Amino acid sequence: MNVKSPDEIPNKEYKEALLSLLYQLADDDFILAYRGSEWLGLAPHIEEDVAFSSINQDTMGHATMYYQMLEELGEGSQDSLAHARPSHERRNAILLEEVNGQGNYLEEPRYDWAFTVVRHYFYSVAKKVRIDSLKNSSYEPLAQLAIKINTELYYHLLHWKTWFMQLVNAGGEASVKMREAVKRVMDEFQGVLTLGPTGKEMAVMGLIEDEENLKKRWELSLQPVFQSTNLAFPPTTAMKKGNGRKGEHTADLDQALSTLSEVYNSDPAATW
Amino acid sequence: MTEMIWNVLHTVKDPEIDSISIVDLGMVNRVSVEGDMISIELLPTFMGCPALDIIKANVLKACKEQLGTEAVNVAFVYDPPWTSSRLTEEGRESLKEFGIAPPPKDFTGVEDWKIHCPYCDSPYTSMENLFGPTACRSILYCKQCKNPFEAMKPISTMM
Numbered sequence: 001m002n003v004k005s006p007d008e009i010p011n012k013e014y015k016e017a018l019l020s021l022l023y024q025l026a027d028d029d030f031i032l033a034y035r036g037s038e039w040l041g042l043a044p045h046i047e048e049d050v051a052f053s054s055i056n057q058d059t060m061g062h063a064t065m066y067y068q069m070l071e072e073l074g075e076g077s078q079d080s081l082a083h084a085r086p087s088h089e090r091r092n093a094i095l096l097e098e099v100n101g102q103g104n105y106l107e108e109p110r111y112d113w114a115f116t117v118v119r120h121y122f123y124s125v126a127k128k129v130r131i132d133s134l135k136n137s138s139y140e141p142l143a144q145l146a147i148k149i150n151t152e153l154y155y156h157l158l159h160w161k162t163w164f165m166q167l168v169n170a171g172g173e174a175s176v177k178m179r180e181a182v183k184r185v186m187d188e189f190q191g192v193l194t195l196g197p198t199g200k201e202m203a204v205m206g207l208i209e210d211e212e213n214l215k216k217r218w219e220l221s222l223q224p225v226f227q228s229t230n231l232a233f234p235p236t237t238a239m240k241k242g243n244g245r246k247g248e249h250t251a252d253l254d255q256a257l258s259t260l261s262e263v264y265n266s267d268p269a270a271t272w
Numbered sequence: 273m274t275e276m277i278w279n280v281l282h283t284v285k286d287p288e289i290d291s292i293s294i295v296d297l298g299m300v301n302r303v304s305v306e307g308d309m310i311s312i313e314l315l316p317t318f319m320g321c322p323a324l325d326i327i328k329a330n331v332l333k334a335c336k337e338q339l340g341t342e343a344v345n346v347a348f349v350y351d352p353p354w355t356s357s358r359l360t361e362e363g364r365e366s367l368k369e370f371g372i373a374p375p376p377k378d379f380t381g382v383e384d385w386k387i388h389c390p391y392c393d394s395p396y397t398s399m400e401n402l403f404g405p406t407a408c409r410s411i412l413y414c415k416q417c418k419n420p421f422e423a424m425k426p427i428s429t430m431m
Contacts, residue, residue, distance in 0.1 A: 050405070054406075144351040
């Protein structure tokens, strides 16, 4: 059964599962694009500044498309979905909301590049697995969008894989920091891989494959990289700080939301 | 009537590469007329591209100025997805005029790019940064004529 447009949605259960999936996809890309944008002007070198900005712009574009899809399903305007929802309504994984490091953007940002590279690389691999599955989604507008997102994701993966391999294999301080970052990212990565309380319904409705399959494919994608860098495989993932898919979040998300929506909240009715 | 509309669309340029029209970029998917209403379907190149809203506004403006009508609906669609093979031959030449090398043809994501310098046509070039000043461009260097230049990223559904 394929659903070609919002008008063809067969029942309440299908719609609920679809909405829940779209919120996860949108909120994941949105908050990670924001954290990435906080590196503007701070990246290790000028070429990276250009590349990372471009990746963040793409990723924010993907979030926008998902919010637009939610808007078409009657969830409110894409701007309010992005800016006006409090943290407990957000469905992004906790790992993606975490600050880039100590300090803040305007005052003594002592951001952690190893953490950033590992988080972005592992997330991009997980996103690729999801997008590949979404290409066969029963909700056709989502399947079409996945084909389009995939063409851009290709470049993100190349980029983060290059950084990851070079830093892990660099020896010295870089390797130590990268291994610490891998441990830290894995401690929360289950939160990225889970599809939350309605994951089973999503699979039953053919919106996306079930999370066990997706997780397995994510591990398999990382296997050659882990083996060539002598990292333990398969990695052990956990979800120590809570499940973002259930609306559980940390103070880091509140901080991010208050900063990123400051301009929006100054005049929510304004046209930009 | 649709031919007239295509001619109008030929005058709408990419706001960031003003030598190329949105038609030659392969962004126009379909033009149709029903009664007095004109419908134009555009394919976004990159989704986060901030030029999309400007392009839409420029299409509306061009239709108003050249056709005298405001009954125009411009929609962005994703099926079929835009790929760099949609560029026309004329479009590829227009990119070079702007100092941007056109993307390799029929890119599948596996092979290395072979990009010729848009100034001297030398194949002796190196990739400096896969990402460039806009989402759709990379930064390269020509070792023959010693000019830095940009290239449009290949985008393919085979990737």
